[in-house]
Amino acid sequence: MKYAVLADIHGNREALEAVLEAGRARGAERYICPGDLVGYGPDPEWCLRTLRKLGAAAVRGNHDAAVTDFSRLKDLNDNARSAILWTAPRLRPGDLEYLRGLPLVGRAAGAVLFHGTLADPASWKYIFTPEDARPSLESLEGNLGFFGHSHRPGFFRLRGGEVSFSPGGKIRPAPGERVLVNPGSVGQPRDRDRRASFAVYDRERGEVEIVRVGYPVEKVQEKIRAAGLPDWLAVRLARGR
Numbered sequence: 001m002k003y004a005v006l007a008d009i010h011g012n013r014e015a016l017e018a019v020l021e022a023g024r025a026r027g028a029e030r031y032i033c034p035g036d037l038v039g040y041g042p043d044p045e046w047c048l049r050t051l052r053k054l055g056a057a058a059v060r061g062n063h064d065a066a067v068t069d070f071s072r073l074k075d076l077n078d079n080a081r082s083a084i085l086w087t088a089p090r091l092r093p094g095d096l097e098y099l100r101g102l103p104l105v106g107r108a109a110g111a112v113l114f115h116g117t118l119a120d121p122a123s124w125k126y127i128f129t130p131e132d133a134r135p136s137l138e139s140l141e142g143n144l145g146f147f148g149h150s151h152r153p154g155f156f157r158l159r160g161g162e163v164s165f166s167p168g169g170k171i172r173p174a175p176g177e178r179v180l181v182n183p184g185s186v187g188q189p190r191d192r193d194r195r196a197s198f199a200v201y202d203r204e205r206g207e208v209e210i211v212r213v214g215y216p217v218e219k220v221q222e223k224i225r226a227a228g229l230p231d232w233l234a235v236r237l238a239r240g241r
């Protein structure tokens, strides 16, 4: 069985359509989402409903949490906060209920899922460096985890007490190793590559590959501007940051 791992989708329909097509072309039949289905983008309802229809195994991201609980808005920057206030009234009650019910840590296909860190999932801290990754790698049950939040794809690998990082490609954890995979962001990549990012997990082969796919960024920028969402959210999509 192959799984498409889709993180930080952020209401970007065109990017989600592109990765779903690319995932299907690679044989993915099931879906895993390490959080942030909504926020920033102009099509939160469509993205959310699509993932629900696909039966994706999902966990709650900080934007998913904020859209159902405005007391968390204080933790977000101005653009993120504006987008949450725009998003919330556009979601149906059942979809808000779905987001509210998502766990902070989940399990799917023998892997662990979380959004920010596994060691302290409610803190919404980020994993950017091998040092950041170490506590989560050490608390990982099993040898594989998927996460998001930084919008930067890559593999953090613990072997022989050392943590290493590689920003893309394909990995097959060896016995005794632990690997945390950030598939990158579908809807708002921040590694200076504007293409949507996701991962394909081949469970039988024990292999994970990070895949990039282009999508019509200009169309999403037009939608963001037409919706009255902050202009920076359109600008950054083209810059991939």
Ligand SMILES: [Fe+2]
Residues within 6 Å of the ligand: 008, 010, 036, 061, 063, 149, 150, 151
């Ligand atoms: Fe995010």
